[in-house]
Amino acid sequence: MTKLALIGGVEVAASYATAPARIPQVEFTAIVDRDPATARRTAGFLGAVTTVESLDSLLDRNSPAFNAVVIHGADEARVAMIERAAKAGKHVLVASPLAESVEAAERVIKTCRSSGVTLMVGHSQRFMPSHKAVKRALDSGKLGEPGLLRTHCWAGLADEPDATAIAMRQAVDGIDLAHWMFSGLPNRVYAVGRPGYAQVHLGFPNGGMALMDYAMSLPEGDGYSSLSMIGSTGAAYADDHHNRNLLLSGGIARAIDVGEGPFHLIAQLAEFVSAIEEGREPEITGDDGKAALQVAEAAVASLASQRALRLAGGSYELV
Amino acid sequence: MSSSKFRFVVLSVVKHDYVPLSVAAHPRFEPVVVADDPDQPEWVHGRNEEFARRLGIPYVCDVERAIADFDVQVAVVSSQAERHCGLSVRAADAGLHIVQDKPMSTLISECDRVVEAVDRNHVKFLLWNRNFLPAMVQARETVKSGAIGQLQVIHVDFYFAKDAGPLKGTRKAGDPPIDWEKQQKEAHATGADGGVGQGPMGELQVEGIYPLAYIQMLTGSAVQRVFARTTSHFHQAHIDNGVEDLATVTLEMDRDIIGTLCIGRIGAASHPDTGEIKVHLLGSKGALVISEARPEIGIYYRGQPATEYRHQRVADDNNFLLPENLACAIDNDGDTILNARVGRAICATVQAAVESGRCGKPVEVR
DSSP states (O other): OEEEEEESOTTTHHHHTTHHHHSTTEEEEEEEOSSHHHHHHHHHHHTOOEEESOHHHHHHHHGGGOSEEEEOSOTTTHHHHHHHHHHTTOEEEEESOSOSSHHHHHHHHHHHHHHTOOEEEEOGGGGSHHHHHHHHHHHTTTTOSEEEEEEEEEOBOSSOOOHHHHHHTHHHHHHHHHHHHHTSOOSEEEEEEETTEEEEEEEOTTSOEEEEEEEOBSOSSOOEEEEEEEESSOEEEEETTTTEEEEOSSSSOEEEEOOOTTHHHHHHHHHHHHHHHHTSOOSSOHHHHHHHHHHHHHHHHHHHHTSOEEEETTEEEEO | OOOOOEEEEEEEESSOTHHHHHHHHSTTEEEEEEEOOTTSOHHHHHHHHHHHHHHTOOEESOHHHHHHHTTOSEEEEESOGGGHHHHHHHHHHTTOEEEEOSOOOSOHHHHHHHHHHHHHHTOOEEEOOOTTSHHHHHHHHHHHHTTTOSEEEEEEEEEEOOOOSSBTTOOOTTOOOOOHHHHHHHGGGGTOOTTOSSSOOOHHHHHTHHHHHHHHHHHOOOEEEEEEEEEOOSBHHHHHTTOOSEEEEEEEEGGGOEEEEEEEEOOGGGSSSSOOEEEEEEESSOEEEEETTOSEEEOOOTTOOTTSOSEEEOSOOHHHHHHHHHHHHHHHTOOOSSOHHHHHHHHHHHHHHHHHHHHSSOEEOO
């Protein structure tokens, strides 16, 4: 049985509620949140017994209660938290991005390796049912050689981040998706942005390309996402536009998103738990997380310099 | 609005006969002659003659004589791409208004000649486009209404689900490279011959005008700089002739507008219909997602041929509204929806994108 402590992540707690029913070898035993009321509410969703305000408290008071942590949020303290958990022998699933920089990612990876714990990065887009179906079609050969990955990812955030912040946070998950689809790192990176918006343009060694845009400036409410994978002999389209139903309640009809539910988080958690129990590397390793950050940092350099970067000797340089 | 008719000459119709046919179908326009230069190859004359026969009008192997003898006011040009501008300049110099098939040209210098000739002769020029498709009209009106605020970002994904000869990697050892013009001539039957001519043309050059015209119409902004990735991903003909059939372009435009264009001739198997063509717009107050194909209906039946599109566009008035637009421009001494200057700017954007795809760096649009 894998006993999990959920750190942060009040916004996803409800999504994990069905995890114990779907993943029999899992239970949430502890909730860590700075706000006690939030921690108690989250514990109620997940059936957890212990609530604390910090990971340190949890390790001090009740370390045997859990053997793995799932980290959401906690941006500033994330790296320290991963290292603390790893050194205490706890396996780690951390939501994307792995860290705030490649350098920090390398530190975290080293700590987890030397501590002998499983580290998995939650690039959850890989686990979305639609994206898995596209990847299956690609892997089966139905689509031929991947040529173009085109994604849109739009949301509304109260604190509209700048393009650099978007590249280092929201875009990292999509960059990992591109690596997954093209089975490797891009050899060209170019990015442009404006307040609340960034777009990342990647070229891959086989001529493949990815163009991904992120808008965090929508009015409050629904977001939008779509993905197209154009291969040499076929194409796949996973598009919110297609997956909307109509609500007619007076005035202009509304297009309401059917959505894919929390399957991605449950599937991601199942993979993490399986990796622990089988003693193997998870599907998304610390090195995968670091690679995505490397490209994100190249995108930031492109934003700042207004130039493209190319991959040379394992790192990116301005062209 | 005036009801007088404009008599028009069809200057070569080796490619998209829907251009002169659409003009002919409009009540303000009357086709009176097809003409071309005598030194053109037999296959060109063959197509011109067949078209002339279909419309019951003469075919004259002398462009200037046809213009002089048939009292025409308009020329409709649908020749091989490399002859587009030359014929348009001659038409302008003869005082004719012009409807020209796309692309305007693959050379900026040729586009400049047309801009100069059109200005000097005070004639109207309309580059064929899709800006009057119902979904694009909706997009324009929605943006204009302010529903999404000030437009900040625009994306056009423009994938034609058409084949272009044998697939990449199918040429057997010892076989010669595919001849571009020959392959395009063979594609005429399926309408997939947008690149017909001696010079090979990649998808940016063949079809880029359509999505770039959308971008120009919706933003009113010029493209300043591009970064592109280009590749021959699908078709042997494109590899053999060193042109792309798939491209992605980051667009940096004036007034701080950012955009993208993704374009490809992705193969008939890669979409159930003509292709995936969508416009995504982000503004200061909201966003808009447009499927260019709508309105459309679905028709499915037992034994339906694989080559028959399951979805058909309906209520598509583009091919009527374009000649209507030209007629209005002539009547009111106004401008067309896609004039020579905008056509030239689109050509320059395409050329910059092709160059960026080759060098791997951002390129300024000239």
